[in-house]
Amino acid sequence: MSDTASALEGVNFVAGRWTASRGGETYERRNPWRPSEVVGEFPSSGAEDVDAAVAAAEAAHPAWSSRPAAQRGAILARAADAIDARVEEIAQDMTREMGKPLREARLEAARAAMILRFFAGEGWRPWGQVYEQSASGAMVYTRRRSLGVVGLITPWNFPAAIPAWKTAPALAYGNTVVLKLAQDAPLTGLHLARALAEADLPEGVLNVVIGRGSAVGEPLIADPRVRAVSFTGSVPVGHGVRDRAASLGKRTQLELGGHNPMIVAADAKLDAAVQAAYAGAFWSAGQKCTATRRIYVEEPVYDEFRERLLARIEHGKVGDPADPDTEVGPLVNQSQFEEVLAGIDRGREEGGTVLTGGERADADAYLVAPTVFENVGDDAYLSCEEVFGPVTSLYRFGTLEEAIERANAVRFGLSAAVFTTNLATATRCVDELQAGILHVNSQTAGADVHVPFGGTKASGYGPHEQGRAAIEFYTEEVTVYQDA
Ligand code: NAP
């Protein structure tokens, strides 16, 4: 165990202090690659801890929100430096606690710094618009104000990026925060808190509470001092969060699952499409909301695409996520592992053919081999429901119209990709694919920090995150009529 892991073990971050949970209860987090290895013990917090965190956040809000935004940004920029200096350590901890291959964990840790840096600059960008009053010509303008205390609930699959992309805008726009990290990946998120603490964030501005969703998430949503809740995670939990928060009159934002299609036209650059399919479906073991779940290939190139994808899988490195060459590592925990294997069984029962993979790939680790199906019916489980693992299906299509219709035939609408060298094909897909994030000739996963991110249909609710779009959720707009 590294020194850092032990330094951040067993603690929440509340009112500027690293503290055990009030009840003193803890849980063990184990390495999904070697489940006998304990990564650390973390607090199993409850309502009392949430209460203390919200109280600290509420007390910190007046001073924090009245600081000049550029000064708040300076703290975020210093925290970005602290993360940059520690990318390797954060990546190693991430890999150990949730199994993301080191090569991707490094990129994600560095991205957390980039996110902080982008939002550090928000203090220098416009916060409103100026108009003339229609009757008098006197000034009328809009300005943004912080909300107060916001509650952030994050999943384990991007344990550095998602806490950063909620926390950074919340703080930049003057809110104070209570962040509930996922139990499956607390250590990575604690690194974010540590970086902000080192950057002299005033006490109480960010509070981190670790524990079960029901024990920490629910009291956080219910607390009347919490003005807004931003949630990323699964559809059923997210809808419960939204319904509860909405019934209490709170602003809510959800980023949920996806069932992301990729269309490969006959005129596509096939090698690029194959590489994108591999990366989109299998990197991070398919545990991305934007992972490629369905691949529609135009009839004339279907067989060729299938052969090249299978060859790519044969060359891909699967196994120990701490090996920097590994592309596909384990699933995060035993229940996700069992769910993915059950999804594969169901795919077979419903008539799908497994072309490769389809089974456990290591006696200890929660490792599933990259799995490709074909002959899966359009209304089969695998074609409609998110199986959160390295599993994707191939489908043949005849016309573009048909491909788009089938790509859109799910309740989700997060990301979609098209591979083509024909501008008209690309344009039609951009016009008609039902997704919040569209990729022309790139994989379905991936998100730049300075542009909006979010899904349509069942994949999202409320304003998008990231980039300047984040200001919508984390501020309220007021209109000021100013007469002399
Ligand atoms: P999850 O089970 O919904 O959990 C997400 C968070 O909610 C965790 O912190 C969880 O806590 C907490 N939670 C659980 N029950 C709760 C409750 N009753 N009240 C309040 N909070 C509660 O999702 P996950 O398994 O961590 O993540 C995988 C899912 O996230 C996938 O569906 C994926 O597609 C989606 N995802 C979406 C995006 C996006 O931006 N669209 C990005 C990444 C992931 P504990 O787990 O600690 O108990």
Ligand code: MG
């Ligand atoms: Mg879960």
